[in-house]
Amino acid sequence: MGGYLEKRFCIAMLIGAAGLAVTGWAAPPPKPANYTPPRTADGQPDIQGVWNNATLTPLERPAAMASKAFLTPAEAAAYEKQALEQNNRDRRGTDATSDLAGAYNQAWFDRGSKVVPSLRTSLIIDPADGRIPYSEEGQKRMAAAAEYARAHPTDGPEDLALADRCILWATAGPPMLPGPYNSNYQIFQAPGYVAIAIEMIHEVRIIPLDRRPHLPGSVRQWLGDSRGHWEGNTLVVETSNFTDKSHFRGATANMRLTERFTRTDANTLTYEFTVEDPATFAKPWTASIPMAKSAGPIYEYACHEGNYAVPGILGGARKQEAAAK
Amino acid sequence: MLFPGFSAERGSKKRRPSDLMNLRHVFVGVLAAALAVTAAGQGLAAKKAWTPARTADGQPDLQGVWTNATITPLERPADLAGKAYFAPSEVAAYEKRIVENANVDRRRSDVTADVGLAYNEAWWDRGTHVVKTLRTSLIVDPADGKIPALTPDGERRAAAVAEQRRLHPADGPEDRGLTERCILWPTAGPPMMPSAYNNNYQIFQGQGYVAIMVEMIHDVRIIPLDGRPHLPSGVRQWLGDARGHWEGNTLVVETTNFTDKTRFRGSSENLRLTERFTRTDPDTILYEYTVNDPATWTKPWTAQVTMTKSDSRVYEYACHEGNYGMTGILQGARADEKNSAKAGGK
Amino acid sequence: MLLLAALPAAAQATITRGPRTADGKPNLNGIWQVLTEANWDLQGHAAAAGPMIPLGAIGAMPPGQGVVEGEEIPYKPEALATKKANFANRLKLDPEVKCYLPGVPRATYMPFPFQIVQTPQFILISYEYANAARTIYMQDPGPAPVDSWMGQSVGHWEGDTLVVDVTGFNDQSWFDRAGDYHTDALHVVERYTLHGADSLMYEATIEDKNVFTRPWKISMPIYRRQEKNVQLMEFKCVEFVEELMYGQYRKKPAN
Numbered sequence: 003m004g005g006y007l008e009k010r011f012c013i014a015m016l017i018g019a020a021g022l023a024v025t026g027w028a029a030p031p032p033k034p035a036n037y038t039p040p041r042t043a044d045g046q047p048d049i050q051g052v053w054n055n056a057t058l059t060p061l062e063r064p065a066a067m068a069s070k071a072f073l074t075p076a077e078a079a080a081y082e083k084q085a086l087e088q089n090n091r092d093r094r095g096t097d098a099t100s101d102l103a104g105a106y107n108q109a110w111f112d113r114g115s116k117v118v119p120s121l122r123t124s125l126i127i128d129p130a131d132g133r134i135p136y137s138e139e140g141q142k143r144m145a146a147a148a149e150y151a152r153a154h155p156t157d158g159p160e161d162l163a164l165a166d167r168c169i170l171w172a173t174a175g176p177p178m179l180p181g182p183y184n185s186n187y188q189i190f191q192a193p194g195y196v197a198i199a200i201e202m203i204h205e206v207r208i209i210p211l212d213r214r215p216h217l218p219g220s221v222r223q224w225l226g227d228s229r230g231h232w233e234g235n236t237l238v239v240e241t242s243n244f245t246d247k248s249h250f251r252g253a254t255a256n257m258r259l260t261e262r263f264t265r266t267d268a269n270t271l272t273y274e275f276t277v278e279d280p281a282t283f284a285k286p287w288t289a290s291i292p293m294a295k296s297a298g299p300i301y302e303y304a305c306h307e308g309n310y311a312v313p314g315i316l317g318g319a320r321k322q323e324a325a326a327k
Numbered sequence: 328m329l330f331p332g333f334s335a336e337r338g339s340k341k342r343r344p345s346d347l348m349n350l351r352h353v354f355v356g357v358l359a360a361a362l363a364v365t366a367a368g369q370g371l372a373a374k375k376a377w378t379p380a381r382t383a384d385g386q387p388d389l390q391g392v393w394t395n396a397t398i399t400p401l402e403r404p405a406d407l408a409g410k411a412y413f414a415p416s417e418v419a420a421y422e423k424r425i426v427e428n429a430n431v432d433r434r435r436s437d438v439t440a441d442v443g444l445a446y447n448e449a450w451w452d453r454g455t456h457v458v459k460t461l462r463t464s465l466i467v468d469p470a471d472g473k474i475p476a477l478t479p480d481g482e483r484r485a486a487a488v489a490e491q492r493r494l495h496p497a498d499g500p501e502d503r504g505l506t507e508r509c510i511l512w513p514t515a516g517p518p519m520m521p522s523a524y525n526n527n528y529q530i531f532q533g534q535g536y537v538a539i540m541v542e543m544i545h546d547v548r549i550i551p552l553d554g555r556p557h558l559p560s561g562v563r564q565w566l567g568d569a570r571g572h573w574e575g576n577t578l579v580v581e582t583t584n585f586t587d588k589t590r591f592r593g594s595s596e597n598l599r600l601t602e603r604f605t606r607t608d609p610d611t612i613l614y615e616y617t618v619n620d621p622a623t624w625t626k627p628w629t630a631q632v633t634m635t636k637s638d639s640r641v642y643e644y645a646c647h648e649g650n651y652g653m654t655g656i657l658q659g660a661r662a663d664e665k666n667s668a669k670a671g672g673k
Numbered sequence: 674m675l676l677l678a679a680l681p682a683a684a685q686a687t688i689t690r691g692p693r694t695a696d697g698k699p700n701l702n703g704i705w706q707v708l709t710e711a712n713w714d715l716q717g718h719a720a721a722a723g724p725m726i727p728l729g730a731i732g733a734m735p736p737g738q739g740v741v742e743g744e745e746i747p748y749k750p751e752a753l754a755t756k757k758a759n760f761a762n763r764l765k766l767d768p769e770v771k772c773y774l775p776g777v778p779r780a781t782y783m784p785f786p787f788q789i790v791q792t793p794q795f796i797l798i799s800y801e802y803a804n805a806a807r808t809i810y811m812q813d814p815g816p817a818p819v820d821s822w823m824g825q826s827v828g829h830w831e832g833d834t835l836v837v838d839v840t841g842f843n844d845q846s847w848f849d850r851a852g853d854y855h856t857d858a859l860h861v862v863e864r865y866t867l868h869g870a871d872s873l874m875y876e877a878t879i880e881d882k883n884v885f886t887r888p889w890k891i892s893m894p895i896y897r898r899q900e901k902n903v904q905l906m907e908f909k910c911v912e913f914v915e916e917l918m919y920g921q922y923r924k925k926p927a928n
Binding site: 561 | 716717718719736738739744
């Protein structure tokens with residue numbers, strides 16, 4: 003998904019402008035001062051409500067923007083306009099295959115209509131180049147995985163994307179990244195817990211705040227195992243115990259994730275996460291995504307119950323093989 | 328209820344035959360009136376009524392390990408027809424004869440008999456004594472000590488089962504008896520009848536419950552005393568569903584909800600069983616049961632077994648876990664079929 | 674790495690077990706699980722062999738005294754025939770086999786825990802089974818905008834009882850493994866009442882004019898899971914049913 007957005011962004015920028023001022027990485031715009039969130043009954047800063055994190059800003063800075071950390075407001079507006087037009091254009095061709103593959107316009111997606119308010123050219127804020135700092139080992143593993151995927155695109159369900167299998171969506175992660183649609187979350191707080199209900203795919207992360215230890219190391223979970231605590235007005239969530247199948251951006255089961263949630267104004271929840279996995283990344287890296295208050299509601303996304311895609315993809319592949327014989 | 332000739336010390340009380348006849352008629356008459364039980368004896372003068380101790384929650388105490396092994400058969404043997412009781416003087420000789428006969432070496436020269444008849448009393452625990460009541464049968468009603476006649480439906484079912492067994496002795500495990508399948512033993516029933524060995528029970532009593540742990544096959548009957556209704560009639564169980572209450576010093580247990588596979592002596596799933604437990608002295612529980620199954624027998628019938636205190640323990644009988652019998656029987660049957668098929672030139 | 678202003682860590686958060694929440698309502702927060710065999714069969718039933726011989730006693734059905742008031746579910750005659758056909762074909766038809774969402778009230782009595790997170794405006798119930806979840810709206814949002822597996826739940830307090838009105842069901846879920854089913858006319862009203870500190874009394878009234886001759890009720894206690902540091906874990910069963918559902922499409926079938 004990241005690659006797709008990158009293409010859009012890149013094209014827009016190439017069309018859009020020459021002679022943009024190149025700015026190095028700068029500190030992000032200062033947060034609004036003196037916003038104090040209300041408190042829940044048990045004294046937690048209140049981050050409850052329905053939130054949405056859709057955005058046109060990609061996770062990684064596109065290659066074409068290599069040393070441009072921030073857009074100007076004019077560039078941002080132009081980009082947003084361009085992106086929407088691109089996403090909504092009629093790509094349908096004359097033959098059946100392209101007619102089918104290109105038939106989805108903006109009606110089918112909800113990728114957002116804005117870049118992040120900071121106008122940064124990537125969600126990644128560290129390292130400075132806005133790109134994931136893969137180690138050599140990590141790159142090798144990714145390449146091997148990509149090679150395997152090329153050679154075995156549809157042998158069985160395990161070869162398909164987790165989203166297609168209706169097992170895990172990028173919006174759930176963790177970390178919780180915007181997805182092609184339904185990037186919606188509802189947060190509930192009760193004494194000693196923060197619960198994040200994630201529309202895709204009806205996940206609920208229930209985060210205890212009582213400093214209990216993590217699950218045993220032998221227990222591995224798709225969404226890992228989270229423990230939270232408050233530091234001032236910031237909820238800090240540490241997650242470990244990932245499986246070796248979650249593969250967030252190529253990470254291994256030893257990935258450790260730290261997320262920080264801060265309500266920076268009435269309608270914004272600033273979500274920042276740091277990923278550590280020495281087997282994959284040369285150093286930890288951090289991204290920041292604003293989550294905007296949304297009217298909601300969260301709908302039920304009964305993905306698996308309506309999964310025609312997997313039988314279609316696999317059955318189709320088998321038919322193609324048979325026809326080729 | 329106390330019974331003629333009944334005593335913890337066998338043979339210490341002498342009864343004249345006429346006394347016995349009178350008392351027996353009284354006893355049968357009371358049964359026919361459907362079992363109004365009183366704690367005191369029915370006109371039995373000589374023996375002092377014994378009162379059991381009480382448990383912490385006030386139940387008459389039946390607790391302990393008990394055995395119901397006895398050489399007295401369920402039905403009166405033909406050669407004792409008309410004789411309801413042994414005289415105390417007859418008992419020792421009778422017991423000696425029965426026990427010696429059971430222990431005779433029946434092994435012959437052929438292999439089949441050598442295996443089939445090789446079990447002497449070392450392998451069994453069929454008891455060495457008649458019941459303490461000195462009756463000649465466990466059945467006390469009807470008066471002839473025999474199970475009443477079957478109804479036509481009961482006969483039909485019995486015939487069907489017998490035919491099935493004849494034609495299909497070992498097609499599969501369902502053709503074998505419940506003991507061979509390690510599903511249910513006669514000592515568990517209910518009713519709880521003495522059997523080949525391990526005729527052992529341990530009774531526990533607690534707040535509002537009586538629990539009977541049956542050694543064969545580690546079945547526990549947990550009987551609530553709070554008057555709750557039976558399970559729904561759609562729910563059927565091998566041991567049925569028991570509900571108990573105290574009438575004086577007698578525990579009365581009503582059991583319904585049997586399956587149609589339990590088949591106690593051919594009973595149907597509509598069997599209603601009433602059991603009565605009365606501890607008549609420190610070492611004896613009188614266990615009486617009445618079988619009520621109009622679909623199978625033309626009238627109800629009642630039997631009594633005396634349970635004797637045991638100083639042993641109940642052991643674990645891991646029947647299924649060691650069930651070589653079933654595998655052997657079925658494999659043997661399949662081998663027999665193959666052999667006879669070969670012999671028949673098929 | 675960006676650091677926010679370093680503030681002293683908050684004091685260790687405690688999970689309040691008090692009987693009332695801060696807004697004065699019965700405190701239903703916690704992790705709960707039923708002990709009944711209702712998921713096998715809502716009605717009273719003896720034990721029985723299971724449908725998969727290789728599972729032996731592991732797949733066998735345990736007995737249950739039943740949770741239906743009046744013992745029998747009041748099916749219309751033609752609907753009873755459907756229920757029986759469902760049972761006969763349950764390996765193919767029971768949505769639980771395929772790890773589909775359990776619906777309401779079945780989610781309550783699945784053999785898995787669930788967690789209640791209670792706030793004044795919403796009560797979230799997160800089920801360990803298939804990470805099913807439902808949000809109970811404590812302010813009526815109006816009719817359900819679309820039918821769903823778990824329905825739309827609207828709650829209010831009647832004294833100390835949480836009453837939850839659930840509508841907007843599709844016709845896809847079952848009530849148990851015995852083939853008890855409904856249509857999209859299903860309407861469920863649940864009642865949750867605290868019973869001492871560590872159990873809830875649960876009732877659900879079920880009506881569906883297409884299937885039953887009248888509304889009927891189930892009831893059962895729900896017990897608090899009290900292990901130290903107890904939490905929901907993942908039961909993401911989609912992965913476990915892929916071979917079942919898609920194995921025939923594998924390039925190299927498993928056997």
